[in-house]
Amino acid sequence: MPTYVYKAVTRQGVIVRNKVEVASRQYLIKTLKNNNLLPISIEQMAYHSKNAPKKQKKNVTNIQEIMKNVNTTQIAGDRKKLTTKEKINLYFAKTEKITQRDIVVFTQNFYLLKKANFNNIHALNTIIESTENVSFRGILEDILAGVEAGENMYTTMEYYSNVFPYIYINMIKVGELSGSLTNSLEQAVKYLDDTESLNRKLKSILIPNIIQFVLLIVMLLVGTLFAIPAIQGVFDEVGTEEELPAITLWFADFVDKAVQYWYIPVLILIAIVGIIVFYVNTPKGKYNYHYFKYRMPIFGELIFALDFNRLMKAMLLNLRNGMRIQESIEVSKNVVKNYVMLSIIETSINNILIGQSWIEPFEKSGLAKPMITEMLKIGMQTDLPEMMEKLVEYMQIDIDNIMNKIMKALPQVVYAIVGVVLIFFVLVVLVPCVQVYMGNFLFSAYGV
Numbered sequence: 001m002p003t004y005v006y007k008a009v010t011r012q013g014v015i016v017r018n019k020v021e022v023a024s025r026q027y028l029i030k031t032l033k034n035n036n037l038l039p040i041s042i043e044q045m046a047y048h049s050k051n052a053p054k055k056q057k058k059n060v061t062n063i064q065e066i067m068k069n070v071n072t073t074q075i076a077g078d079r080k081k082l083t084t085k086e087k088i089n090l091y092f093a094k095t096e097k098i099t100q101r102d103i104v105v106f107t108q109n110f111y112l113l114k115k116a117n118f119n120n121i122h123a124l125n126t127i128i129e130s131t132e133n134v135s136f137r138g139i140l141e142d143i144l145a146g147v148e149a150g151e152n153m154y155t156t157m158e159y160y161s162n163v164f165p166y167i168y169i170n171m172i173k174v175g176e177l178s179g180s181l182t183n184s185l186e187q188a189v190k191y192l193d194d195t196e197s198l199n200r201k202l203k204s205i206l207i208p209n210i211i212q213f214v215l216l217i218v219m220l221l222v223g224t225l226f227a228i229p230a231i232q233g234v235f236d237e238v239g240t241e242e243e244l245p246a247i248t249l250w251f252a253d254f255v256d257k258a259v260q261y262w263y264i265p266v267l268i269l270i271a272i273v274g275i276i277v278f279y280v281n282t283p284k285g286k287y288n289y290h291y292f293k294y295r296m297p298i299f300g301e302l303i304f305a306l307d308f309n310r311l312m313k314a315m316l317l318n319l320r321n322g323m324r325i326q327e328s329i330e331v332s333k334n335v336v337k338n339y340v341m342l343s344i345i346e347t348s349i350n351n352i353l354i355g356q357s358w359i360e361p362f363e364k365s366g367l368a369k370p371m372i373t374e375m376l377k378i379g380m381q382t383d384l385p386e387m388m389e390k391l392v393e394y395m396q397i398d399i400d401n402i403m404n405k406i407m408k409a410l411p412q413v414v415y416a417i418v419g420v421v422l423i424f425f426v427l428v429v430l431v432p433c434v435q436v437y438m439g440n441f442l443f444s445a446y447g448v
Helices: 025-034 063-069 074-078 084-094 100-115 120-130 134-148 153-160 166-178 181-238 246-260 263-280 283-295 300-320 325-335 339-353 360-364 370-381 384-438 440-445
Strands: 003-009 015-021 038-044
Touching: 003 025, 025 038, 025 134, 038 134, 100 120, 100 134, 100 181, 120 134, 134 153, 153 166, 166 181, 166 300, 166 325, 181 246, 181 300, 181 384, 246 384, 263 283, 283 300, 283 339, 300 325, 300 339, 300 384, 325 339, 339 360, 360 370, 370 384
Parallel strands: none
Antiparallel strands: 003 015, 003 038
């Protein structure tokens, strides 16, 4: 059996090093984790050094003793006590969150190493050595253990679906199953970069306006709860015949009742949310929700274009690797998660089985643009991979145009909403304040 030298940390923060003979790296990682040891590094020893007698290091026990005593103070007592600073650093290292940037850097590095003809094991080993995030390093070591045991990378990634996006995992899956992992990694890098860029643009537009919107709502409620009653008290005290605007009185009464019977709107809101969540979790509800995502204002066209573009890119990879159209669609459907798109793809596969056009379901769905389906039809009559390559280029340009439209339309929508709230705030709160400032109510109070 191969010999491994591992370094792991116990729950007490003690770093343990040892050399053991086990069947595989994956088995050793599982054994360590089952015994509350967090692996930091695992290295396989060269065979020529396994038979060389070595003196056992001080304070290092064999694997059986570690497994028995890992939760006791025996090991901790034999080692130097950690300082408070070291404990804090160790705690933050173990609880460090895995960010989108960690995944982007890993994918970029893995892509570059694959382009340099590194095999998966060599590439993963190289990346693990330079990964500073302890949590992410542990995940990469799990992936490496699976690869060394003969598994595909995506099978281990599926266990970490909370870390790796669904689309990302399936891009890797398509690459591994089609033998084009390098191309899939290139697509994954672009997908992550595009997603990060889009999120950054949306945040730059939405966050400032959302803050304005929230501040206006807070000012409206505070003004209604405190300023309006104070103004009404002044009017009552001086005995003026003037009244506050009707909209102010109506909104003040509405807020008072909402505060008094707060549990009613809360229960109604909880019931509405519960009904929506329950409906969306049913098969029909999930399908309708996914269909709404493709038809929703502003973002619907972009969401469909991104899903369809990913599908076409995956199919192009598979076709270039010699797959038939049916096999290509079967493998490629994993890059999308939308039920509507998946139902169209299943219909397309069924059409192939009965000898009909696989393009027809996309055409009849009313979601794909006529230009897209026409290019696919021409490709079926000429050279499909070549035409799909042109289609992918066209769709990328189309996606960029859609995004530009969204970036222009979104601020206008947000400004319109903020503007409506601002006008309502002026009518409800500022107009009564102006009445008090002008002092006209005093003339009425003294009969002038």
